[in-house]
Amino acid sequence: MRRKLVIGNWKMNGSCAGNSALLAGIIAGLGKVGADCAVCAPAPFLAQCRAELTGTPVAWGGQDVSPKQNGAYTGEVAGCMLAEFGCRYVLVGHSERRAYHLESNELVAQKALAALASGLTPVVCVGETEAQRDAGQGVAVVTAQLGAVLAVLGADDVANIVVSYEPVWAIGTGKTATPQQAQDVHKILRAQLAQKNAEAAAGVQILYGGSMKPENAKELMAMPDIDGGLIGGAALKAVDFLAIIHAAE
Numbered sequence: 296m297r298r299k300l301v302i303g304n305w306k307m308n309g310s311c312a313g314n315s316a317l318l319a320g321i322i323a324g325l326g327k328v329g330a331d332c333a334v335c336a337p338a339p340f341l342a343q344c345r346a347e348l349t350g351t352p353v354a355w356g357g358q359d360v361s362p363k364q365n366g367a368y369t370g371e372v373a374g375c376m377l378a379e380f381g382c383r384y385v386l387v388g389h390s391e392r393r394a395y396h397l398e399s400n401e402l403v404a405q406k407a408l409a410a411l412a413s414g415l416t417p418v419v420c421v422g423e424t425e426a427q428r429d430a431g432q433g434v435a436v437v438t439a440q441l442g443a444v445l446a447v448l449g450a451d452d453v454a455n456i457v458v459s460y461e462p463v464w465a466i467g468t469g470k471t472a473t474p475q476q477a478q479d480v481h482k483i484l485r486a487q488l489a490q491k492n493a494e495a496a497a498g499v500q501i502l503y504g505g506s507m508k509p510e511n512a513k514e515l516m517a518m519p520d521i522d523g524g525l526i527g528g529a530a531l532k533a534v535d536f537l538a539i540i541h542a543a544e
């Protein structure tokens with residue numbers, strides 16, 4: 296049985312004081328939690344996450360990682376740096392990185408490799424745009440995105456990744472895939488993982504992201520291949536984030 300995983304993606308939001316209040320609220324309301332949970336914070340706040348989350352059930356992670364280990368890459372953050380600040384996870388290939396920073400499937404694959412090399416769990420984000428979905432290309436797009444990552448991973452690496460299906464048309468829009476729509480894609484993604492490593496694929500946490508909220512989280516996570524959520528907007532309010540974590544238990 297896979298444990299559920301709920302990750303908050305803070306995107307480019309937060310301040311030292313605001314983060315402290317948010318994290319304190321999450322920790323206070325968590326109780327004995329039966330699911331994995333984490334927040335992915337902007338890089339400058341990772342030291343704060345380490346200071347305020349160490350010893351709690353909440354893990355933390357970055358939102359992006361360089362494919363390089365070190366060197367003359369101004370503005371980039373290396374996997375070893377994230378690891379040094381205690382990160383467990385790092386998002387790779389979030390649709391906002393793909394759209395605004397023109398990240399290709401191949402670059403995302405290199406980022407996943409770099410994360411693994413630093414002992415981090417890459418959360419490999421895949422998802423189709425509304426236009427791609429309307430053109431009947433949704434499955435081809437997401438399987439090409441995941442396929443590029445699987446092409447560079449060793450079979451043993453499959454056990455060490457998380458996948459997040461995030462239809463771009465559902466991110467920050469209030470539109471959500473129906474549980475069945477999401478499940479159909481998750482099942483395809485798990486079958487694709489199984490082609491690389493059948494045993495590991497059965498244990499990979501495949502998250503859904505895209506306007507997941509307290510009101511729809513339980514229904515989505517009740518589907519057999521939906522193992523949790525990657526949460527944007529609702530992760531910025533302790534009460535909403537907590538409700539989603541508790542819906543995952």
Ligand code: PEP
Pocket residue numbers: 304461465466467468469504505506507525526527528529
């Ligand atoms: C996201 O950014 O990964 C996301 C799912 O955002 P939202 O929950 O706001 O749609």
